[in-house]
Amino acid sequence: MRLAALALAVALVAGCGGADDEQLTVFAASSLSEVFEQLEPDARYNFAGSDELATQLREGADADVYASASPGHAVDLHREGIVERPRLLAANQVVLVVPRSNRAGIETLADVARPGIRLVIAAPGVPAGDYAREALERDPRGDAILANVVSEEQDVKAVVAKVALGEADAGFAYRTDVEPAAGDVVEVGGALARAEYAIALVREGDRDDAERFVERMLAPEGQQALLGAGFVTTSEAGRPLP
Amino acid sequence: MKRLFEVACAVTAGLAFAFLLLPLVALFLRVSPGALVSALVSEPAREALLVSLETSAIAHVIILAAGTPVAYLLGTRDFRGRRALIAAVELPLVLPPAVAGIALLAAFGSRGLLGDELDLLGVSLPFTQAAVVLAIVFVASPFYIRQAVAAFGAVDRTLLDAARTLGAAPGRVFARVALPLAAGGLGAGSSLAFARGLGEFGATIIFAGSFPGETRTAPLAIYAELDRDFDVAVALGALLVLVSVAVLAAVSLLPAWTRFTSSSATTFAPSAST
Structure with missing residues (x-):
């Protein structure tokens, strides 16, 4: 199924490219969807888990810009010669989210360690999941918390959806995912980890448009929009990553 | 020209x-054959195959046990609304699996139609293997029921009547006459339903989630492993292709068997009452 979806995505992106070469194609972590669509509504977007997008690029998908929720995926793609040197875009906070109804009565991270809590987390390889796991490894309650995981989702928006539906009692997502969920999920217990976002030009892509897009996101206008959406902006934005 | x-x-x-x-x-x-085999025995692949086998087997028992009487009624009785019932049973056949997933959530999720009732019973379906089984039954049973209705419908009614007038109880008519005569069609439907159930993806990932060793079936593992270990994803995919080929081969062998049982039917039916 994933193969089919991947093939379809590649075919769609590649196929459409012929008809409309001028349009900028951006592959971005799903947590960036609101900001990017608001700032640049005319671009064509493929929002998914950063790791899934990296796989699509390796399989030859046609894109101009890649923005990932962890520097790792972008740095790997750079090493493989698929993207240019990535630059720091912004940061985000990984937080614990619960449904508005919060029937399980979760107020702090410690509550998630209670037996029987249904916790959802992004799958290994998906940045939102990896950041949370790293933080939990350093936490004495980490093992008890991870024992409550009932599902590993393929991107962070799927985590938020399961929590918003009330099917899961809690999930790990980004602070920026709380507001777009329109009140269906609530953040509790403060930030768990800091996530860094990277942005890079795709080597085979349309250089001029892509460069303009990246510069715009790194310029005060883009950083302001990211800040407004709940991202953490940093004076280091634009710093090349190793 | x-x-x-x-x-x-x-x-x-x-x-x-x-x-x-x-x-x-x-x-x-x-992927090379060697890598294929070593990928198949890797932890994620073995776990997923085990989950798939367990859930598919349980779902299949339910499909056969519940689907056969339904198909027998729909195939051998004439009553008002029969066609509408057949259409309703076949609906999941053409329903997008993702729709099946949210429909199952809407019915059996903790905020679903029966959410409070299930909660009172202490039952929570989402994220459990029971949810995987329900998803498979929901999407795969129409494949069996549809074939089974046709198979029971094709049984010569005079044989059923003959058995009854010779004194066979309805249960005996079903077990000794209708079931053997419809066996070929039932087998074909059963194989197709099993194959469809094994490949179930959309309803499962929405309704049951994806957790290794619990709800992550082989198709879900392909999705999860694609960007982690491509070899495992491809190996599982290749294995599912082989299973599909085997199912198709089984189905194509069945009609010959049906013809065989049909030709012996006239002599078989009277003996059923002795």
């Missing part, structure tokens, strides 16, 4: 075959 038409047909058919078979062949060429 006639020649031109035949050449055009042949070329189109060749392209169609190439298009349909190339992706499946490519799956086997992508």
Whole structure:
């Protein structure tokens, strides 16, 4: 199924490219969807888990810009010669989210360690999941918390959806995912980890448009929009990553 | 002119075959046989296959146990609303699996229609293997029921009547006459339903989630492993292709058997009452 979806995505992106070469194609972590669509509504977007997008690029998908929720995926793609040197875009906070109804009565991270809590987390390889796991490894309650995981989702928006539906009692997502969920999920217990976002030009892509897009996101206008959406902006934005 | 038409047909058919078979062949060429085997015995693949086998087997028992009486009624009785019932049973057949997933959530999720009732019973379905089984039953049972209705419908009614007038109880008529005569069709439907259930993805990932060793079936593992260990994803894909081929082969062998049982039916039916 994933193969089919991947093939379809590649075919769609590649196929459409012929008809409309001028349009900028951006592959971005799903947590960036609101900001990017608001700032640049005319671009064509493929929002998914950063790791899934990296796989699509390796399989030859046609894109101009890649923005990932962890520097790792972008740095790997750079090493493989698929993207240019990535630059720091912004940061985000990984937080614990619960449904508005919060029937399980979760107020702090410690509550998630209670037996029987249904916790959802992004799958290994998906940045939102990896950041949370790293933080939990350093936490004495980490093992008890991870024992409550009932599902590993393929991107962070799927985590938020399961929590918003009330099917899961809690999930790990980004602070920026709380507001777009329109009140269906609530953040509790403060930030768990800091996530860094990277942005890079795709080597085979349309250089001029892509460069303009990246510069715009790194310029005060883009950083302001990211800040407004709940991202953490940093004076280091634009710093090349190793 | 006639020649031109035949050449055009042949070329189109060749392209169609190439298009349909190339992706499946490519799956086997992508990874070497050795890597394929070692990927299949890796932890994620073994876990997923075990989950798939367990859930598919349980779901299949439910499909056969519940689907057979339903199909027997729909196939051998005439009553008002029969066609509408058949259409309703067949609906999941054409329903997008993702729709099946949210429909199952809407019915059996903790905020679903029966959410409070299930909660009172202390039952929470989402994220459990029971949810995987329900998803498989929901999407795969129509494949069995549809074939089974046709198979029971094709049984000569005079044989059923003869058995009854000779004094066989309804249960005996069903077990000794209808069931053996419909066996070929039931087998074909059963195989197709099993194959469809094994490949279930959309309803499962939405309704049951994806957790290794619990709800992550082989198709879900392909999705999860694609960007982690491509070899495992391809190996599981290749294995599912082989299973599909086996199912198709089984189905194509069944009609011969049906003909065999049908031809002996006239002598078989009277003996059922002795």
